[in-house]
Amino acid sequence: MQALRYYRQKDFRLENIDEPTPKANEAKIKVKWCGICGSDVQEYLSGPKMVPTKPHPQTGMSAPVTGGHEFSGEITEIGDNISSFSPGDRVVVRPTMPCYQCHYCRQGRFIQCQVLATLGGAAHGAFADFTVARDDCLYKLPDNVSFEQATYAEPLACAVRAVQRSGMQAGATVVVIGAGPIGLLTLQTALACGASKVYVFETVEIRRKLAEELGATASFDPREGSPGKLIANLTSGRRAEIVFECAGTASALLLADSLSGRGSTILQMGVPNEPVEFPFYNLFMREKTIIASQGYVNDQFKTALDFIDNSKISCDPIMTSSKISLNDIIEKGFEQLTGSNSHSHCKILVTPQG
Template identity: 35%
Template sequence: MKAAVYYGPNKLEIADVPEPQPGPGTVKVKVGFNGICGTDLHEYYAGPIFVPTEPHPLTGRELPLTMGHEFAGTILEVGAGVTGYVPGDRVAIEPIYRCGRCAPCRAGTYNVCQQIGFHGLMSDGGMAEYTIVPVNMLHRLPDNVSLELGALVEPMAVAYHAAALGDVGPGDTAIIFGAGPIGIGLWFALQGMGLESVYVAEPSSTRRTAIEALGAHTLDPTQVDVSAFVTDVTDGRGADAAFDAAGVKSAIEAATASVGARRPTISVAIYEKPLTVPLLNLVMNESRLQGSLCYTSTDFEAVIALMAQGVYDTTGWVTTVRIDDVINEGFEALHAGRKMKVLVDPSDDM
């Protein structure tokens, strides 16, 4: 079968590898679509970062690996002991490996497991025609949720988890910094939570245009003082929550300056460089800065339910490519900013 195998920086090969077979407690999934994540880009251009160079404690796997942790597909076979799923079931995959023993796992917050691993980063993943998945990673898709949308459940769950940490609801005001896929996911999640006053700050005209087409109210932070704008539209109260999905110093500074007293700034970005956090903004406002990592099954199910209700729309920001074109039309196009989100179709019949 075809698979995108990662060997190290700038070395990703579309290889013919043996077709895997399910073992006890696992299923074989025919992959419908697999998204390319920002983490995948970091691995390709600067890795290995998260991909282990010695056996991972939970999976036993190391470089080289088949990439891909954002995917959905159809179950072809089930291994011994699997109940509740049968061949033909359409599923989205929650790709977290967790130990089940550490304090976070015992508390139910396995998204911060002390030995956390990811299917497609610490094991062979979904950027292939078939992959083997533990049954506890499966989420059944409703009939009206396509496999394309199913492949977006994982990144949208990242955004939903962050939105939920913002503790906002109908009547509240939120400001999002960054209109990439996670910023878009935050906008969808907040809409699904009933917020009408959501603003998105994004310097890229291409990204602003894409999210505006979905119905968002955008701000160009190079032309508008975002914190002053938020203060004005909230009659001085400030935002009920701010979200940093940009990962740059200016975004954190503007976010903490925009949020209201005792309200949170949620960071759901990856920071490539150390940042100086504007603590004075937090102290004088008694506001807080909180990190957000991944998701749990609750977030996955919430996103799937909203997708079934028609909240999510892929128009204008999602592109599909063949697996043979994954480097030029996927990784390089995303790295150059020519595309926003790319789904890889690993089949031969696209």
């Protein structure tokens, strides 16, 4: 079968490898769709990050590893000891594999697992015709959720966790910085959880339009005028109670400071690659809190799937970006997302069939 293997930075290879065989408690899955995540792009541009360079303590794997972690498919074979799934089941896969034994796992803090492995990182993922996954990672797809929509459960789970960690109350005034896939899903999650107003700051016009289509109260280009004064005018001087920083740049974090008010909370969801200078004096004087939010735990993945199932979240406008074949994943996937017109893409979905 074909698989996209992550060797190192700028060295991802589409290769022919043997189909995997499920071990006990594992299912073999025929991959239908798999999204390209910002973390895959980071791995391509400046890896290795997710892919271990020496044997991973849980899986024993190291580069090259098959990438791809936002995926859905159909079970074709099951290993021993699996009773709740059978061949033919449509599933979405939670790519995180907690050990369930360490100090953090025993407290349910699975994303902080000391030996956490992820399919498409420290285990083979789904940019391939087939993959295998542990049964605790499998979730049956409700009939009305398509394979394409299901690929959004993974990034959406990150938004669910961030909103939960923010302690957001119904009626809150919220800002989302960055309207890429994570920002757009966070916007919708905040609305679904009762935010009364969500203002979006984004430099790319088509993404601002998308944000408004998906329910943003208003969207702005942060390079125009004075964003801090703008938000103050819209909120009787109080500014935002919660700011979700989904861009991952130094300027976005400074923007988060100017948009947030007294006693506010800033959720760091973007991934800054460099150390950032930040005015902690403002944080102190206004008693602001910064909370990092990374990934999700098992219940949050299930909540994300439920949100898609009961249409709390619309994935379709985000999905219009592009759908490509695994054969074209380098040229029409990674090169597009790292090239000069990368902002014209939102989410790219990949299928091995076609």
